[in-house]
Amino acid sequence: MKLFKTARKSLGGLDAKAIGTLLATAADITLILDATGVVRDMAIGNDALAADLGDVSGWPGRPWIDTVMTDSRPKVEALLHDARSGEATRWRHVNQRTVAEAALPVLYSTLLLDGDGRVAVIGRDQRLVSSLHQRLIDTQHSMEREYARLRHAEARYRVLFQLSAEAVAIIDAISHAVVEANPAAEQLCGGKSLAGQSLLDSFHGADAAAVGSMLAEVRFAGRTSQVQARLGVGSAQMLTVSASPFRQDRAALLLVRLLPGEGAGRAAAMQPSRAGMLRFAEDAPDAMVVTGQDGRVISANAAFLELAQLDAEEQAAGQPLERWLGRPGLEFEVLVATLRTRGAVRLFGTTLQGEHGTAVEVEVSAVPLAHRGNLGYGFAIRDVGARLAPRAAGGPPLPRPVEQLTELVGRVPLKELVRETTDVIERMAIEAALQLTDDNRAQAAEMLGLSRQSLYVKLRRYGLGSDGDGDGDGED
Known part of the structure; x- marks a missing residue:
């Protein structure tokens, strides 16, 4: 310990009040003990520490050793012994008892004040350090558990690899x-x-x-x-x-x-x-796609990548096919339902939406594929936009969704057909109401006899417009 060289000259003019203020400011907690170790006065310079300690008005008149946790009593005795013997005391970690009987970590050192045996106890709040220490221990334990898990996994891998x-x-x-x-x-x-x-x-x-x-x-x-x-x-x-x-x-x-x-x-x-069949599928002018049972793309040929405006097959792999094929949540579900019930679909009319917003009319033929017990689906998709263009000039045909559903009569159960038809009609009515009201949702809901909240739910269901419930209703 290095002391002041001219302490008498530098500090000699200080009175007791100034010294007490200095101690209270320099330490988080300061105790003044008599020769028997009883607290005679105290000061707490840390408001957070004072709040956690609780009511300490009963400390003066009690032995300091009675205010700490049982496991810290030997440390208090050692601190007092070192101070009374005139030896330089080292800092010791003491668990201070709070009013709630909880342990609060404080780092204490002691100093003999005079020949009467009075001792000053200087304390520093150690809660932050203890918290960091505990986090370090927890992290170390977590790493050890992770290392053990990796060692066990490596051992299993070695056994499987060798056997x-x-x-x-x-x-x-x-x-x-x-x-x-x-x-x-x-x-x-x-x-x-x-x-x-x-x-x-x-x-x-x-x-x-x-x-x-x-x-x-x-x-x-x-x-x-x-x-x-x-x-x-x-x-x-x-x-x-x-x-x-x-x-x-x-x-x-x-x-x-x-x-x-x-x-x-x-x-x-x-x-x-x-190999010849695979080359045909890869080079065919019609789009060819294989998906899993969940409808996610496993492989696709170059024609599909061109229709979907993709640069590489990796961009489609793992993505749901309905991201490009059909309208969200409607036509693709009808298509998959037909595959499950009928086993095959031929010339199912729908649209294919490219990544850059270009939509084309397509016809889809599909079959379920079973491989090693896993079920998937194969799709052949043909661009028929050029073939359907002259047909539009000859008179208004049936709306595409209605035409597709009427083609399913006799292929799927009536209950399922009615449910899909209801969805198609409901969606068409909402689209028409939004078009008539210039996308004013409040007026569209009133026209349809729905509450605005119900209309928002149906808009989200059919993927129409934004799904926000805000005030952007297009009102003038």
């Missing part, structure tokens, strides 16, 4: 060097260790180039692909080699699966016809 009967290898996406391969993959490739070697070295010379091209395509396209190839270990066995990209520790890696057996043989035998 899997399917040949799997992890390779570097650039050099094609094997980072890790499971025993099934090493057994398939001649029983040798593959780590550090190029995976292409395990294939027949002519097929190694095909595998390398496929791996390069996966790396740059960022999606799974596969190719048929033969191993170069003296066997004519055909394998299906598939690769999927992923990143780990900022490194680009590929997960490669080697699938031998009759399944690969059949796939190779069927490859020419299947």
Whole structure:
């Protein structure tokens, strides 16, 4: 401890009141004890600390040790002993008892004032420090739990990777060097260790180039692909080699699966016809889309991307098809309901909305697709706008939604047809009322005999205009 060099000269003129003010200002809490450790006076310079301590008017006349929690009593005794012995006291963490019997952390130090044994106790509020310390401990425990979870997950992965009967290898996406391969993959490739070697070295010379091209395509396209190839270990066995990209520790890696057996043989035998069908679907002038049971796009051909005004298939993947096809919440539901009940839909008339707002008249044919127990749907979408344009000049046809629903008579149950028809009529009536009132919602609601709130609900349901309940009703 470094003290004032000229304390008598610098502080000699201070009276007791000035010294008391100095102590109260410098510390959060100051206690003056007599030789027996009883509180004779006190000052609290921290209003927040005073509020949390509660009523401390009973402290003077009580031993200081009786105002702290039981676990802090030895620390108080040590502080008093150090002060009375004239030794420099170190700061000690004491849990001060509040009126509500709660523990409030205070950092205390003591100082012997005079020969009569009076002791000054200086305290600093430690609630913020204790809170930060507790948060640090909680964060550390959370990290330890997360590390344990990751260790367990890695252990399970190791067991599955090593015991899997399917040949799997992890390779570097650039050099094609094997980072890790499971025993099934090493057994398939001649029983040798593959780590550090190029995976292409395990294939027949002519097929190694095909595998390398496929791996390069996966790396740059960022999606799974596969190719048929033969191993170069003296066997004519055909394998299906598939690769999927992923990143780990900022490194680009590929997960490669080697699938031998009759399944690969059949796939190779069927490859020419299947490849021709796939090329037709990809290059067809009509839009082709495959979705899951939830209606989200799995794959789409170039014609659909052109109609939907998209640049790449990745922009459509995972998105609901009704984002582009049909009117929201109405026609697409009718289409899917028909697929579920009838099993197929032919020439369903609707519209397809592009990303940039361009709408075209289309006809949709669709069938459900089942693959490995999972249900999805396949859609063929044809642009018929040019064919329908002359028809409009010959007289007013039925409104498109009504015409579509009448085409479903005999295909879907009457109950479902009535429900869909009611929705169509309700939507058309709302659209007509909004058009007649120049989009004045208050007047449209009055014309339809609805409350404004009911009209807002129906507008949201059918996706008409903005769904705000504000005052933007177009009133003059």
